[in-house]
Structure formats: C-alpha cells, structure tokens
Amino acid sequence: xxxxxxxxxxxxxxxxxxxxxxxxxxxxxxxxxxxxxxxxxxxxxxxxxxxxxxxxxxxxxxxxxxxxx
Numbered sequence: 001x002x003x004x005x006x007x008x009x010x011x012x013x014x015x016x017x018x019x020x021x022x023x024x025x026x027x028x029x030x031x032x033x034x035x036x037x038x039x040x041x042x043x044x045x046x047x048x049x050x051x052x053x054x055x056x057x058x059x060x061x062x063x064x065x066x067x068x069x
Contacts, residue, residue: 004005017053025052026059 020042025032039049 021052022055
C-alpha cells in the first residue's frame with residue numbers, strides 16, 4: 001500500500017491512539033475485556049490506554065450532561 005499501512009489497519013496517521021481507543025470503547029464498552037487486543041489494534045502503549053480511560057470518562061460525563069438538559 002502506498003501509505004505504509006497494512007491492509008485492514010484501523011489506525012490513521014496523525015490520530016492519537018488514546019482518542020481512538022476512547023471513541024471505540026465509548027461505542028463498544030464490552031471490548032474493554034480484551035484491552036491488549038485493542039492496544040495491538042491501535043498501536044497503543046500503556047500510557048495511551050491510561051489517557052484513553054481519562055478521555056472515555058470525559059466522553060461519558062459530557063454525554064450525561066447533554067442528555068440531562
């Protein structure tokens with residue numbers, strides 16, 4: 001492939017892996033069961049995962065506040 005990504009790759013160059021994981025877990029919370037698979041899928045480090053959990057918490061709070069209005 002011309003862009004250097006492998007076929008079927010879900011990551012995009014320049015996108016934060018923590019944000020990708022947070023968005024994925026927001027939509028598919030049951031995937032938290034296998035976080036190591038998500039780390040491989042999004043090429044994330046343990047630090048990225050910790051940042052993803054913080055971001056996920058922010059997404060949940062924002063959604064709750066928006067639905068409470």
